[in-house]
Amino acid sequence: MRAVQILAGACLLTHAEFGLAHYQQDSFFPSPNATGSGDWKDAFIQAQSLTAKMTLEEKLFMVTGVEGPCVGNIPEIPRLGFKGLCLQDGPLAIKQVSYASTFPAGVSAAATWDKKLMHQRGVELGQEFFAKGAHIMLGPVAGPLGRSPFGGRNWESFGPDPYLAGVAMEETIRGVQSQGVQACPKHYIANEQETQRNPSSNEDGVTIEALSSNVDDRTMHEVYLWPFANAVRAGTSSIMCAYNRINQTYACENSKALNGLLKTELGFRGYVLSDWGGTHSGLNSILSGLDMDMPGPLAGSGASEDIESWFGRNITTMINNGSLEATRLDDMVHRVLTPYYFLRQDRESFPTIDRDTSQITAGVTGDVYPDFKDPFNLSPPDDMNRDVRADHAQLIREMGAASTVLLKNVAGTLPLHSPKRIGVFGNDAGAPSGGPFVVDAPIGVMATGSNGGGTGSGRIQDLVSPLEAIRDRSPHSYIQSVLDNDVLTSENLEGIYPAPDVCIVFLKQFATEGEDHSLELDYDATNVVETVTSSGSCPNTVVVMHNPGPVVLPWADNDNVTAILAAHYPGEQAGNSLADILFGDVSPSGKLPYTIAYSEKDYNTPIVNLTDVTDPNGWQLDFTEGLMIDYRHFDHAAVAPRYEFGFGLSYTTFTLSNLHIRRTSPTGKSQLQAYPPESGNPGIPQPGGHPSLWEVVASVSVAVHNTGETTGAAVPQLYLSFPTTSPAELTTANTPPKVLRGFEKIMLEPGQREVVTFNLTRRDVSFWDAVAQEWKIPRGDFGVWAGQSSRDEEFLTDVLRLREE
Ligand code: BGC
Numbered sequence: 001m002r003a004v005q006i007l008a009g010a011c012l013l014t015h016a017e018f019g020l021a022h023y024q025q026d027s028f029f030p031s032p033n034a035t036g037s038g039d040w041k042d043a044f045i046q047a048q049s050l051t052a053k054m055t056l057e058e059k060l061f062m063v064t065g066v067e068g069p070c071v072g073n074i075p076e077i078p079r080l081g082f083k084g085l086c087l088q089d090g091p092l093a094i095k096q097v098s099y100a101s102t103f104p105a106g107v108s109a110a111a112t113w114d115k116k117l118m119h120q121r122g123v124e125l126g127q128e129f130f131a132k133g134a135h136i137m138l139g140p141v142a143g144p145l146g147r148s149p150f151g152g153r154n155w156e157s158f159g160p161d162p163y164l165a166g167v168a169m170e171e172t173i174r175g176v177q178s179q180g181v182q183a184c185p186k187h188y189i190a191n192e193q194e195t196q197r198n199p200s201s202n203e204d205g206v207t208i209e210a211l212s213s214n215v216d217d218r219t220m221h222e223v224y225l226w227p228f229a230n231a232v233r234a235g236t237s238s239i240m241c242a243y244n245r246i247n248q249t250y251a252c253e254n255s256k257a258l259n260g261l262l263k264t265e266l267g268f269r270g271y272v273l274s275d276w277g278g279t280h281s282g283l284n285s286i287l288s289g290l291d292m293d294m295p296g297p298l299a300g301s302g303a304s305e306d307i308e309s310w311f312g313r314n315i316t317t318m319i320n321n322g323s324l325e326a327t328r329l330d331d332m333v334h335r336v337l338t339p340y341y342f343l344r345q346d347r348e349s350f351p352t353i354d355r356d357t358s359q360i361t362a363g364v365t366g367d368v369y370p371d372f373k374d375p376f377n378l379s380p381p382d383d384m385n386r387d388v389r390a391d392h393a394q395l396i397r398e399m400g401a402a403s404t405v406l407l408k409n410v411a412g413t414l415p416l417h418s419p420k421r422i423g424v425f426g427n428d429a430g431a432p433s434g435g436p437f438v439v440d441a442p443i444g445v446m447a448t449g450s451n452g453g454g455t456g457s458g459r460i461q462d463l464v465s466p467l468e469a470i471r472d473r474s475p476h477s478y479i480q481s482v483l484d485n486d487v488l489t490s491e492n493l494e495g496i497y498p499a500p501d502v503c504i505v506f507l508k509q510f511a512t513e514g515e516d517h518s519l520e521l522d523y524d525a526t527n528v529v530e531t532v533t534s535s536g537s538c539p540n541t542v543v544v545m546h547n548p549g550p551v552v553l554p555w556a557d558n559d560n561v562t563a564i565l566a567a568h569y570p571g572e573q574a575g576n577s578l579a580d581i582l583f584g585d586v587s588p589s590g591k592l593p594y595t596i597a598y599s600e601k602d603y604n605t606p607i608v609n610l611t612d613v614t615d616p617n618g619w620q621l622d623f624t625e626g627l628m629i630d631y632r633h634f635d636h637a638a639v640a641p642r643y644e645f646g647f648g649l650s651y652t653t654f655t656l657s658n659l660h661i662r663r664t665s666p667t668g669k670s671q672l673q674a675y676p677p678e679s680g681n682p683g684i685p686q687p688g689g690h691p692s693l694w695e696v697v698a699s700v701s702v703a704v705h706n707t708g709e710t711t712g713a714a715v716p717q718l719y720l721s722f723p724t725t726s727p728a729e730l731t732t733a734n735t736p737p738k739v740l741r742g743f744e745k746i747m748l749e750p751g752q753r754e755v756v757t758f759n760l761t762r763r764d765v766s767f768w769d770a771v772a773q774e775w776k777i778p779r780g781d782f783g784v785w786a787g788q789s790s791r792d793e794e795f796l797t798d799v800l801r802l803r804e805e
Contacts, residue, residue, distance in 0.1 A: 023214035023247045023622070028260030031289045033331045034269050038687065039235075040342050047337035051330055053080055056316060062333045064311040065296030068376050069358035070134065071096060071455075072273075072294045074336070075375030083346060083377050085336075086353045087184070087273075087294070091139030091156050092451060092571065093458030094129050098356045099387040101128060102458030104399045105451050105569035106141055107549055110158035110168055110593035111403035111648075113715045114745040118168050121399060122175020122183075124392045129181045131388035133353035133379065135345050136182040136238060140172040141456065142227035143191040143242055146549065146594060147629050148605040152194040152516045155548035155569055156456040159593030160630040161645065162226035163740045163764075169227045173234040180343045180350070182237035187275055189257055190215050190224050191242035193607045194516050196619045198243050198277065204614075211608065211619040212245035218734075219626045221768035221775075225261060229763075232266040233688025237339030239268065241290065243278045248617075252278045258289025267686045271335035282310035283318050291332040352377050355384035393462070393573055400570030400577025402713075406563070406588035406649040407553075407596075413542060413562040415584025415651060416502060422474060423500035424481040425488055425532050427523055428508035428546055429467045432460075445523065446483055448506070449546030450574040454513025462572050466506060466544070469575030473583050485523040493535040503538035504582070505529055511548035516607045519552045519600045521545060526554055533560035544578060546570075550594050550603070556642060566592070584651065587712030589745065591648040591789065595631050595641045602641070604633045631790045632736035646717050646740070646789035652708030652750065656716055659786050659796040660701045672697060672802050675774045676762060693763040693775055698800055701757040702786045706748035717787060718742030718758040720800075722767060723780025730767060730778055738785060741765075765802055779803045 036044020051059070058077050065072050065087075072087030089095040093102045103125060109118050122140075129137045144151045146160030154160075158168035173183040190213035191197065199210045215224060231239070239262065242251040251257060252274045262268045271291035279285055279293045293311035308314075318324035340346060355378050379386070406414065416422075433446035448465050451457055467481055480496055482488050507525040511517055520526070525545075532538050533555070542563040545551065555561055565588070570577050580586040597603055608621045628636045631645035665672065676692040688694060704714050719738040724730045742758030765782065766775035780801070787795040 023216060025247045025256045026260075028255040028264070029287060031259045031287060031328060031331065032263045033327070034335045034338065036338060037267070037269060040269055040338055043338045043342035044334065046341040047334045050080060050082065050337055051333045054333065056319065059329055059333050060312055060315045062336050063292045063315070063329070064309050065292070065294040066375070067295070067297065069353050069355070069378060071138070072136070073376065076377060081346070083350065084375065085135045085340065086133060086376075087136040087138060088129060088132070088134040088357070089138045089455045091141050091456050093125075094132050094134060094137070095455065095458055096357050097132050097354060097459065098385050099389060099461070100132065100459065101389045101392040101396060102451060102460040102572040103392070103396055104403055104571040105155045105456075106157045106168070107155040107159060107593065108399060108403035108568040108570050109172070110164055111405055111568055111590040112399055112745070113164070113591050113593070113743050114402055115167060115171050117395070117399050117402055118171035119175045120395055122172040123178060124395055126176040126179030126181040127390065128388045128392070129176070130179050131351055131386060132357070133351040133377065134181065135340070136184050137176055138184050138186060138240065139456070140169055140183065140185055141187070142169050142185060142231065143187040143189050143224065145192065145224055145227065147192040147623070148516075148607055149519060149550035149594065149603050150516045150607045151192055152511055153454070153456065153513050155452045155511050158227070159549070161593065161740050162223050164593055164743070165227040166230035170230040170234040173231055173236050177235060177237065177343060180345065182339050182343060183231075184238040184240050184273065185228060185231040185236055186240035187242035188228060188239050188251060188262070188272070189242060190220070190246050190623075191244050191251070193621065194514055195607055195609050202614060206614070207616060208613050208618065209616050210244050210250070211621055212248050214247055214620060214622045216623070216626065217770040218768045219623055220261070222627055223629065228262070229266055229688055232262070232268045233694065235687060237270045237343070239270065239272050240275050241272055241278060243275050250278070250280045252290050253281050253285040253288045255288035263289055266689050269335070269687060270339050271332065279310045282314045283323055285310065286318070286324060286328060286332070291335050352379040352383070354386050355379050355381060396571045397573035397576045397580070400567070400573050401580040401586040403568050403570060403590045404577065404581050404588055405566040405590040405592055405647075406581070407566055407643050407647070408556065408561070408564040409649050410562040413502070413540060414582065416582055419474070419477060419501040421478045421480070421498060421500040422470060423496060423503035423538060424467050424470060424479060424506070425483070425503060426506035426528055427483050427485050428506035428544070429465060429481065429504075430483045431465045431468065432463060448574045449508030449510060449569065450571055451569045452511045452548055456513060458571070460572050464573050464575035466575040466578050469579035470504070470582070473579045485528050489524055489527045489531050492531055493537050496535070496537050499537040501540065503532055503541045505532050505541055505543045506546075507543060508546040509548055509551055519550055521547070521551055529555040529558065529561065533558050542582070546574070550596055552597065552600055553642065566590070587651040587710050588648060589650060589713035589715065591646050591715050592643055593645070595634055595645045596643040597634070598640070598642045602634070602639050604637070605629060626734060627736050632739065635737040635790070641791070644789050644791040647791075648715075650712045650714070652706055652710040652712040654714040654748070654788065655705050655707050656702050656786055656788070656794070656796055657705065658701070658703040658755070659784070659798055661698060661784060661798055661800050663698045663800070663802070664696055671804065672777055674776050674803060675772065690775070693766070694761050696759045697762050697765060697802060698760045699757050700742065700760065700784055700786065701755050702796060703753055703755050704746055704748065705753040706750055709750050711747065711749050713745050713747045715743055715745050715788065716756050717789065719785040719787070719790060720765070721783030721785070723778050723782060725780040726778050729769075735767070738783075738790065740790070777802050
């Protein structure tokens with residue numbers, strides 16, 4: 001399909017300069033029917049056969065949530081042996097239950113740059129959802145991607161680089177689904193800030209619509225859609241559409257985004273479900289590609305103006321009055337049922353829903369679906385509170401350490417060398433003072449920032465605090481601690497005696513769904529560092545922060561701050577993970593999956609925050625920066641970062657050598673065509689888009705050598721500069737100087753050398769040609785850069801030419 005669509009590719013213009021036309025999008029109808037392609041074929045046939053036996057009423061309850069034990073519920077149909085669906089948050093834990101683990105957040109998973117750990121995290125998350133009887137995990141997250149560092153939910157996802165996020169999405173989804181649990185990547189798409197994510201009413205009762213994220217077609221493909229393409233390719237079962245509008249139309253009724261990009265271009269075979277209260281119409285949403293309304297009736301949730309579902313029995317009316325074809329409803333049901341069969345969730349041995357989830361939910365009622373007395377496959381009362389944690393604490397601890405980024409280490413401050421006296425300071429160091437779990441609030445002033453808040457949080461039960469872990473690791477040290485930041489800033493460490501050999505200051509920032517934030521660490525953090533470092537007792541201060549992503553560090557150049565660790569949101573083993581790094585059991589190998597700037601003003605993507613809005617359409621967020629987010633912006637605008645994307649120190653040193661490029665020709669021809677060749681079967685979309693986009697067209701290898709004295713893991717990274725020599729296509733104005741296109745994590749003994757190979761696919765070397773509506777390999781020379789961060793001073797470079805003509 002090469003429909004011509006006029007969407008200008010130019011970026012960096014303001015809304016006023018360019019006008020709304022820049023973001024114009026076509027509608028896309030009809031909603032394509034799923035066909036059960038590839039490995040989903042048999043499951044699709046089973047889905048068709050069950051659908052054929054359903055009454056209209058049964059079909060509508062397959063696509064409309066009801067109240068029940070889980071955060072989202074599709075009731076059973078006992079007559080047909082269908083066991084219902086339990087949908088549970090979220091991306092870092094099965095949240096709404098007891099005896100479950102709290103894993104590292106998405107930002108932490110990304111900071112490991114370790115595909116195996118990302119995958120294993122997915123596996124173990126999947127195991128816990130499965131064992132609690134949950135069919136669907138509402139995660140992972142690639143929306144927000146992290147366009148703005150101020151976004152409240154960025155920590156749930158994998159950082160603002162689409163390539164890194166794409167790999168993490170794919171590994172997570174494959175891991176989760178390998179355990180028989182459906183993944184539900186969210187929030188699709190361009191859900192990049194919390195402020196006005198939902199509509200509101202002003203004082204006059206006028207509905208003020210949710211924010212519209214206005215994104216041009218090239219940016220959509222190369223940045224925001226990219227990780228969702230990986231998700232579809234990984235075979236994701238479902239996708240959650242977002243609260244926001246995209247180019248003026250709500251995400252859950254956006255035919256271009258759902259029918260066009262997702263179900264046609266990416267060949268998505270599963271079902272789209274709405275974010276909770278994110279549906280704003282019935283028929284229109286269904287025709288535009290929405291397959292399931294969640295949570296159905298919304299009594300008192302406050303998330304939307306709607307109480308009754310737009311779906312449910314309204315669908316009967318639509319069918320009866322002819323506005324909705326029965327085939328579209330069948331398609332919705334097929335899409336819902338196919339992954340259920342594909343993952344064998346119909347099998348007898350699929351666990352019952354642990355009743356503890358309904359203990360925690362406010363109430364369980366089934367009266368929206370009165371024909372069935374017991375619509376949920378709940379565990380018997382003597383089989384509840386099942387402990388599903390297994391040995392998952394091990395992975396959590398390992399990932400917590402692997403995602404900790406060493407930003408500064410003067411004169412070998414770290415690892416600690418058996419200090420006799422340790423000072424521990426700051427309210428991030430201790431056990432939670434506010435109880436184990438408060439759903440939508442910080443877990444207490446006094447608590448380690450192990451994860452953020454909102455639905456992406458976890459019911460953290462066994463939080464190991466840094467103070468506890470440091471005591472365990474250093475039983476003979478004299479440990480003095482002051483955890484109250486008010487005391488620290490007012491009393492200047494008066495009680496500390498004798499002076500510690502090393503002072504460790506713990507700082508944090510709490511980020512949560514529902515609000516955006518500044519980049520200042522919380523609780524007077526800058527003053528805390530100032531007081532501790534100027535007290536006379538702490539000329540050797542290590543600062544550790546639990547941070548959701550980019551933060552500003554005005555104290556980073558303080559001479560008494562001799563080491564800095566960004567520990568992110570590591571989950572329940574926070575203290576142990578950190579102690580493993582501090583005491584040198586593990587050499588730091590985390591790398592920043594985002595940029596740390598000198599100042600908030602250095603970022604080009606503020607949150608839109610308006611007051612006294614009277615225009616219902618007033619909330620507009622133009623993505624005028626185009627592709628230039630995070631490091632791409634810093635490189636493009638020549639702004640010096642404090643710590644660049646991809647950066648992180650180690651206790652050892654690595655060098656790269658022998659950069660080698662090899663072109664491979666998937667078609668057997670020596671010349672690569674600019675556009676993907678016509679697919680063999682263009683009628684049936686392939687999951688992830690045109691199959692040739694995933695074919696390897698070149699590979700780059702590099703030797704990595706551990707030149708230090710310590711075993712440690714290196715993260716060689718591959719960046720490409722796209723040629724900017726083809727007029728009217730790519731220019732330096734619209735194309736980032738460098739983009740990440742490969743990374744590997746490799747553990748090396750001192751002296752060991754290994755060769756690492758990065759495979760470049762057609763998608764990796766293409767840009768989105770908005771006029772042709774195809775990915776296109778540009779003419780000219782690509783710059784190839786292999787290094788250990790996005791601004792490595794010792795980059796190895798070469799050029800790659802893929803098209804001669
Ligand atoms: C959030 C989703 C979440 C859902 C169910 C919504 O408010 O945006 O991420 O999965 O609630 O709890």
